[in-house]
Amino acid sequence: MKKPDTSVSGRDPTVHGKPWMPLALALVAIVLYGRTLGFEFTNWDDQSYILGNPYLRSFSVDNIKALLTPGSVRGELLYIPVTYLTHFAESLTFGLRPWVLHGTNTCLHAINGVLVFFVVQGWSRCRVTSLLVALAFIVHPLQTESVAWAMGRKEVLSTAFALATLLLYRRARNDDVRRCYLLAVVTFALGTLAKPTIIVLPLLLLLEMLREPRRIVRPQVLWLIPFAVIAIAVYWLNGLVDVGSRMSLFQAVYLPAILNDWLLRFGLVSAPSPLYALDATLNPNRLVVWQLLPALCVGAIVALAVWRRWRFIWFGAGFCAIAAIPAMTIVLAVDRQFVTADRYGYFPLVGVFFSIIAMRNVLVNGVSATTSCLPSPCCCVPGVLGSRRKSGARAALCGNMCWWVTREFIRRTIRWAIITTTTTGSTMHSRPISRPSSCDRM
Numbered sequence: 001m002k003k004p005d006t007s008v009s010g011r012d013p014t015v016h017g018k019p020w021m022p023l024a025l026a027l028v029a030i031v032l033y034g035r036t037l038g039f040e041f042t043n044w045d046d047q048s049y050i051l052g053n054p055y056l057r058s059f060s061v062d063n064i065k066a067l068l069t070p071g072s073v074r075g076e077l078l079y080i081p082v083t084y085l086t087h088f089a090e091s092l093t094f095g096l097r098p099w100v101l102h103g104t105n106t107c108l109h110a111i112n113g114v115l116v117f118f119v120v121q122g123w124s125r126c127r128v129t130s131l132l133v134a135l136a137f138i139v140h141p142l143q144t145e146s147v148a149w150a151m152g153r154k155e156v157l158s159t160a161f162a163l164a165t166l167l168l169y170r171r172a173r174n175d176d177v178r179r180c181y182l183l184a185v186v187t188f189a190l191g192t193l194a195k196p197t198i199i200v201l202p203l204l205l206l207l208e209m210l211r212e213p214r215r216i217v218r219p220q221v222l223w224l225i226p227f228a229v230i231a232i233a234v235y236w237l238n239g240l241v242d243v244g245s246r247m248s249l250f251q252a253v254y255l256p257a258i259l260n261d262w263l264l265r266f267g268l269v270s271a272p273s274p275l276y277a278l279d280a281t282l283n284p285n286r287l288v289v290w291q292l293l294p295a296l297c298v299g300a301i302v303a304l305a306v307w308r309r310w311r312f313i314w315f316g317a318g319f320c321a322i323a324a325i326p327a328m329t330i331v332l333a334v335d336r337q338f339v340t341a342d343r344y345g346y347f348p349l350v351g352v353f354f355s356i357i358a359m360r361n362v363l364v365n366g367v368s369a370t371t372s373c374l375p376s377p378c379c380c381v382p383g384v385l386g387s388r389r390k391s392g393a394r395a396a397l398c399g400n401m402c403w404w405v406t407r408e409f410i411r412r413t414i415r416w417a418i419i420t421t422t423t424t425g426s427t428m429h430s431r432p433i434s435r436p437s438s439c440d441r442m
Contacts, residue, residue: 029110115163154195161191197326199231316355323348
């Protein structure tokens with residue numbers, strides 16, 4: 001076993017830093033979503049898959065075997081035994097009470113915020129950037145559905161396993177710790193059984209390796225083979241459950257319209273909704289040229305980042321695009337009542353937040369500072385140390401502008417998050433929603 005590298009370049013920043021930052025992030029998540037403990041179950045999905053699930057009512061070997069058998073849960077079109085086993089444990093300990101399930105989701109969201117902090121710290125080597133990205137991940141209103149909805153457990157649970165896999169695999173790569181590698185394989189397997197959408201994680205691990213091509217070792221590429229085997233196996237198991245789906249490639253022409261709606265919701269221009277109906281989102285009359293502009297702008301920014309070697313920006317965009325592949329395939333399904341949902345962005349939005357914060361650093365430090373893969377941590381303090389570089393006055397102005405934009409975005413995000421979590425009880429628990437439980441494939 002190779003001795004861990006203790007030099008500055010080889011040190012894993014996820015094991016260093018100020019301990020108050022993760023604790024503060026967890027506290028923010030608990031305070032913000034603690035009010036969900038007073039929410040009831042929704043009148044869709046929760047009733048069918050949790051309260052009406054006969055395998056969650058009592059402890060028996062037959063019930064456990066049923067939860068582990070694909071297609072045993074009536075109406076469930078995903079193979080998510082780990083998620084149901086968490087509900088099974090809650091049922092045996094406290095009973096299927098709303099505050100128990102909402103409390104578990106809140107705790108998992110707090111854990112995910114802390115894990116995002118450590119994951120981004122490994123990407124940027126900067127505690128300020130990690131703190132801002134994790135804070136945006138915790139408080140953004142688009143995350144509300146996954147946390148405040150009891151059946152959103154599969155999102156927060158699979159994301160926790162995915163983030164843990166990223167951390168463990170990075171530790172295994174940097175320090176050649178086999179125990180961390182084996183744990184990464186286990187957490188990935190558990191995550192895919194919590195929700196199969198993270199089967200794309202091997203591609204994200206490969207993307208992390210491409211971000212630092214000089215550190216790639218051939219045996220480490222072969223380490224991805226067990227992850228690929230697990231992903232293929234989980235995909236096959238889910239194929240045994242969902243056998244009646246009809247797909248059409250023609251549906252892909254609606255992706256620009258969906259991307260446009262996502263950008264509006266992400267930018268807090270339009271309010272989140274518990275349901276994005278098919279007839280409201282996929283309307284052929286709306287497929288006009290101007291709807292292609294957001295997709296073209298995003299593509300141009302990513303192309304510019306690759307050309308100018310702004311690795312943080314294209315890496316974040318690539319992370320989001322790869323993580324969102326399972327959600328994009330939903331558009332290809334025919335005769336669906338909904339084509340997207342806020343919960344589909346719970347994990348992919350980590351890459352978006354990272355790209356935005358990294359773009360701020362690019363403007364502050366100048367183009368020359370972005371050609372290196374890992375800028376120094378002091379480069380992340382906007383408008384303070386950026387003026388020491390060439391064109392100091394312009395850099396300081398850009399830094400102050402970027403800091404103001406970031407501050408305003410986080411302020412508006414927190415305000416919308418408070419409003420969203422407050423109104424969730426009335427919009428998701430009181431108002432009837434015409435949505436059969438069998439329509440939830442993701």
